[in-house]
Amino acid sequence: MYSILKIQNILKPIQIQVVDLQAEIHYLLYDSRKISHEKNALFFALINRNDGHKYIHEAYQKGVRNFVLKIGSDYISDLPEANILWVSDTLYALQELAKQKRKEFEPPVIGITGSNGKTIVKEWLFQLMSPEYKIYRSPKSYNSQLGVALSLWGLTDYHNLAIIEAGVSKAGEMERLQEMIAPTYGVLTNIGIAHQEGFKSKIAKAEEKLQLFKNAETLIYPSKYLDGVICPYRPRKFAWGDESGNQLEVYSIKKQSEGKTIVTLSYSGRAFAVEVPFVDDGAIENAITCIAVMLRFGYDTVAIAERIQQIVPVEMRLELKNGKNNTSIIDDSYSNDLVSLQIALDFLNQQHQHAQKVLILSDIPGLNLADEKYLSKLRSLVSERNLHQLILVGPELSRYAVQIAPSATCYPSTEALQQEIKKLDFRDATILLKGGREFHFEKISKLLVAKSHDTLLEINLNAVEHNLNAYKNLLPSNVKLMAMVKAFSYGSGSFEVANLLQFNKVDYLTVAFADEGVELRNGGITLPIVVMSPDENAFDVILQNRLEPEIYSFRILRAFLSFLNVKKITDFPIHIKIDTGMHRLGFVPEELGALLDLLKDQTLVRVQSSFSHLASAGNSIDNAFTEQQIKTFDQFTIKLQEVLGYPILRHIAATSGIEWWPSAYFDMVRLGIGMYGVGMGRPDLNLQEVGQLKTNITQIKDIPKEETVGYNRHGVLHRDSRIATIKIGYADGYDRRFGNGVGQMLINGQLVSTIGDICMDMCMLDVTDIDASEEDEVIVFPDIKSAAIAIGTIPYELLVNVSQRVKRVYFYE
Numbered sequence: 001m002y003s004i005l006k007i008q009n010i011l012k013p014i015q016i017q018v019v020d021l022q023a024e025i026h027y028l029l030y031d032s033r034k035i036s037h038e039k040n041a042l043f044f045a046l047i048n049r050n051d052g053h054k055y056i057h058e059a060y061q062k063g064v065r066n067f068v069l070k071i072g073s074d075y076i077s078d079l080p081e082a083n084i085l086w087v088s089d090t091l092y093a094l095q096e097l098a099k100q101k102r103k104e105f106e107p108p109v110i111g112i113t114g115s116n117g118k119t120i121v122k123e124w125l126f127q128l129m130s131p132e133y134k135i136y137r138s139p140k141s142y143n144s145q146l147g148v149a150l151s152l153w154g155l156t157d158y159h160n161l162a163i164i165e166a167g168v169s170k171a172g173e174m175e176r177l178q179e180m181i182a183p184t185y186g187v188l189t190n191i192g193i194a195h196q197e198g199f200k201s202k203i204a205k206a207e208e209k210l211q212l213f214k215n216a217e218t219l220i221y222p223s224k225y226l227d228g229v230i231c232p233y234r235p236r237k238f239a240w241g242d243e244s245g246n247q248l249e250v251y252s253i254k255k256q257s258e259g260k261t262i263v264t265l266s267y268s269g270r271a272f273a274v275e276v277p278f279v280d281d282g283a284i285e286n287a288i289t290c291i292a293v294m295l296r297f298g299y300d301t302v303a304i305a306e307r308i309q310q311i312v313p314v315e316m317r318l319e320l321k322n323g324k325n326n327t328s329i330i331d332d333s334y335s336n337d338l339v340s341l342q343i344a345l346d347f348l349n350q351q352h353q354h355a356q357k358v359l360i361l362s363d364i365p366g367l368n369l370a371d372e373k374y375l376s377k378l379r380s381l382v383s384e385r386n387l388h389q390l391i392l393v394g395p396e397l398s399r400y401a402v403q404i405a406p407s408a409t410c411y412p413s414t415e416a417l418q419q420e421i422k423k424l425d426f427r428d429a430t431i432l433l434k435g436g437r438e439f440h441f442e443k444i445s446k447l448l449v450a451k452s453h454d455t456l457l458e459i460n461l462n463a464v465e466h467n468l469n470a471y472k473n474l475l476p477s478n479v480k481l482m483a484m485v486k487a488f489s490y491g492s493g494s495f496e497v498a499n500l501l502q503f504n505k506v507d508y509l510t511v512a513f514a515d516e517g518v519e520l521r522n523g524g525i526t527l528p529i530v531v532m533s534p535d536e537n538a539f540d541v542i543l544q545n546r547l548e549p550e551i552y553s554f555r556i557l558r559a560f561l562s563f564l565n566v567k568k569i570t571d572f573p574i575h576i577k578i579d580t581g582m583h584r585l586g587f588v589p590e591e592l593g594a595l596l597d598l599l600k601d602q603t604l605v606r607v608q609s610s611f612s613h614l615a616s617a618g619n620s621i622d623n624a625f626t627e628q629q630i631k632t633f634d635q636f637t638i639k640l641q642e643v644l645g646y647p648i649l650r651h652i653a654a655t656s657g658i659e660w661w662p663s664a665y666f667d668m669v670r671l672g673i674g675m676y677g678v679g680m681g682r683p684d685l686n687l688q689e690v691g692q693l694k695t696n697i698t699q700i701k702d703i704p705k706e707e708t709v710g711y712n713r714h715g716v717l718h719r720d721s722r723i724a725t726i727k728i729g730y731a732d733g734y735d736r737r738f739g740n741g742v743g744q745m746l747i748n749g750q751l752v753s754t755i756g757d758i759c760m761d762m763c764m765l766d767v768t769d770i771d772a773s774e775e776d777e778v779i780v781f782p783d784i785k786s787a788a789i790a791i792g793t794i795p796y797e798l799l800v801n802v803s804q805r806v807k808r809v810y811f812y813e
């Protein structure tokens with residue numbers, strides 16, 4: 001906690017307005033959608049993709065009274081009761097505050113960087129060293145210029161060791177991170193190909209990363225990554241690797257069956273063996289890095305071996321699963337501290353699909369509730385979220401339950417909750433499960449989550465957000481965005497994706513049929529929703545659910561007008577579709593006159609927008625045609641607007657138009673497939689994959705040469721083979737055309753082909769040449785574009801064909 005005066009001293013603002021000298025700051029905010037603890041919060045208007053200054057009114061309205069703004073932004077008259085510090089760079093100011101926090105923290109700080117494995121090493125060190133140390137660690141993977149600053153702000157005098165991760169994506173970023181973190185011990189995990197783009201070479205990247213360790217006392221690293229790299233800094237080197245010059249020498253790495261690896265090492269002339277409970281190379285490398293850190297901290301080899309054997313996989317993401325009795329479960333059973341609790345509660349707040357919100361919380365390891373400071377932090381965290389039910393698990397929370405929330409229900413242990421869970425009878429609720437690892441909330445999750453088919457479609461909500469922002473960046477700020485969520489968001493789900501889009505403030509959502517719109521309304525979506533195929537039978541539903549119909553013909557227009565007339569409704573929003581060359585739905589230009597006659601001088605409907613669709617915007621061969629479509633559209637809508645006498649939103653560009661036709665942006669664009677990770681060829685967007693269809697190997701068999709596999713005996717074996725059966729078939733949306741070697745899937749990083757015909761619920765893969773066991777994970781479409789080409793279709797079809805019986809699992813990091 002800093003007083004506003006202290007903050008003023010640290011930031012040295014160029015200009016100030018201080019109205020409340022007593023203000024004390026506990027929390028830093030930068031996102032107006034995630035405001036909490038507004039009384040003791042300081043809002044930084046950051047300028048990145050979005051200018052944070054646009055949101056200060058919203059923050060002010062929500063009760064925030066302390067701001068750091070960029071000099072030159074004049075808001076005094078709008079924020080009369082606020083303390084305002086004007087600085088030249090708001091992110092820099094936030095970092096300065098973090099730097100001060102770090103300076104005041106006397107215990108050692110471990111700084112971790114590397115291309116991969118940072119978060120895993122951080123979480124494992126936390127698991128391994130927690131018995132002896134009160135460790136503060138950066139939440140999730142908060143390792144950016146902003147993330148590190150926010151992480152450091154969480155340091156307190158309760159902790160006696162901090163582990164902070166640092167990530168850079170381009171040259172020049174590490175210097176600032178070094179100044180903030182100032183690690184006592186440096187840990188380099190590895191240097192891989194991730195983020196190569198921003199760097200000239202691997203060596204340049206290594207040199208940039210090493211800057212973090214400029215003033216560190218010791219640098220712990222795998223020696224193979226620093227071959228040929230000059231480290232100009234002073235830290236003592238603690239290297240590990242298989243050559244004898246290393247402080248920690250690796251004699252052998254032997255992978256066993258049952259998913260274990262025996263690693264034999266030598267340190268200070270003494271050999272010892274450690275069992276690592278993983279077999280993949282990345283995990284083994286990360287484990288050895290952890291061993292090196294523990295040795296540096298003076299742990300003996302027996303204790304190290306004992307603890308390494310028990311490390312568990314790091315689950316870094318929040319999963320949203322379908323629960324029994326119409327519930328949604330946010331499963332965060334692997335870590336518990338105040339910061340990650342806040343992140344999870346923010347995610348819970350984004351969910352509107354059920355009326356009720358429930359939090360099941362375990363004791364928070366290391367949080368001393370006898371200290372009023374922490375008790376009140378926890379109390380305000382859980383009290384500000386409109387929870388309908390709060391369930392506390394563990395002796396510590398039970399002891400303080402009355403002070404945390406008098407209405408809470410308490411259970412002394414996870415087992416006690418398990419026994420009572422049926423009686424709690426959760427229904428129509430979103431339930432956040434937030435438990436420390438030792439509470440094994442995965443047992444509770446098992447009881448709450450609805451069971452189904454093993455095949456899963458994993459939806460990465462961060463990727464949807466990333467892709468949305470990539471397209472937003474192409475648009476001038478006055479162009480609105482309509483997000484297409486038809487066909488269950490191209491197969492990725494309905495309200496789950498829509499909630500995220502609403503949170504990200506898109507302007508409109510569009511569905512194909514009224515039913516889909518109803519589902520979104522029932523899921524708590526309040527954004528305007530356009531229905532593209534409004535059936536006459538659906539008019540009532542449209543009205544009741546405040547959906548907005550697309551009007552594409554005289555027949556539907558007349559029917560809707562007479563419906564509204566009977567219902568005595570006026571000014572109902574509609575969207576006029578124009579056919580400029582696609583020749584699907586819409587009024588053709590020749591019908592403009594008759595359309596205007598119907599629309600003018602009536603008050604039943606109000607034209608909210610008018611739009612058309614480009615037929616071939618992604619094909620440069622059709623450029624002249626596209627230009628003609630845009631021109632026809634422009635003329636039609638200008639005339640329409642003129643006669644109506646009020647402004648309407650005009651829009652024609654979908655994904656390919658957004659990528660290639662800035663002249664087609666008009667007032668709004670309609671983003672569809674690009675948001676789901678399939679672009680139209682623009683390389684600079686760096687789209688991320690959204691959906692990953694996964695299943696498992698059910699059975700593996702050795703089958704001799706000349707036998708056949710599957711129906712019709714089409715899968716003829718030309719050699720002795722190992723054949724894996726997996727539980728996905730054409731009823732799940734895996735097209736029959738993928739049979740007999742056309743489809744390729746990924747198992748343990750290796751490509752394999754289908755063999756034989758695809759069955760209804762299953763198919764077979766030839767795994768003769770790869771390492772595979774029963775229950776191994778199978779990625780069904782390693783590359784959705786080439787899969788589509790292989791059967792002569794387009795990615796849209798593969799995405800929307802994934803059957804609704806395939807369970808969707810959503811995650812958000």
Ligand SMILES: *Cc1c(COP(=O)(O)O)cnc(C)c1O
Nearest residue numbers: 484613654655670671672673674
């Ligand atoms: C589906 C659809 C879109 C979105 O198209 P994408 O190519 O997926 O971006 C836009 N407008 C209309 C009318 C659509 O039907």
